[in-house]
Amino acid sequence: MNTRRNRAEKRLFGPTVQYADGTVAAGRPLDVESILAAFERLDAEARSAFLCVFAHDLTVAIRALLLDRPVPETDLDRAWKINEFLHQLTSCANPLGHWSAPDAGLLIRAIIDTSFERGLEQWIGHALATAAAATIDAKRSVAAK
């Protein structure tokens, strides 16, 4: 019960977009449970694609964290942690590996949970939204046609 409540309080958000006239559209809250459930239903190739997009998006987070020198110790720690995420995600994404869909889902869930502990939820939310839109939503729209 507490875990469920904590998850509800700790929300992830998708990308914030700024348009040419300066208008800013704030990122929408993500339905993490639906995304993870849909991820586990993807076939192996699509899961691998999801993980690749997720990992690629996180490399942008490292750029942002290390862009301005000197880098605060907290941001160095965050960059280190994201590198750990990338290490795990790229192993999991390898089509020659042996990660089951539920195990891969648990890995993503663990990364989400860790992101709240390390102040990385902005980056994980963006990466999760991007990966879901590029794979799960794309697959749904193809199926609907």
Add this chain to the structure above:
Amino acid sequence: MSGGQPPLRRIHSDTLYERDSAARRSLDYHRTRTTEEIVESLRPHPGNKEPLRVKPGGRVLQGNTRIKVLEERGYPVNGLPRNVIL
């Protein structure tokens, strides 16, 4: 400023493309693409896995090479919609 947006500033300098063979390779690849393809690839929308992403001041965190190619072609890059990392 273009409308309400600060101008884009690439974090990859021109000299990077001279020194770094991987960056040069990426530049050569994007130069083969049409302007329309590149602009579409930068547009933030659900389903685009590599949209233009910038810091609030306009520094480009994703899309540097594509922006460079558009600049070479005289495209008005500062009006492009962008993902802002707040």
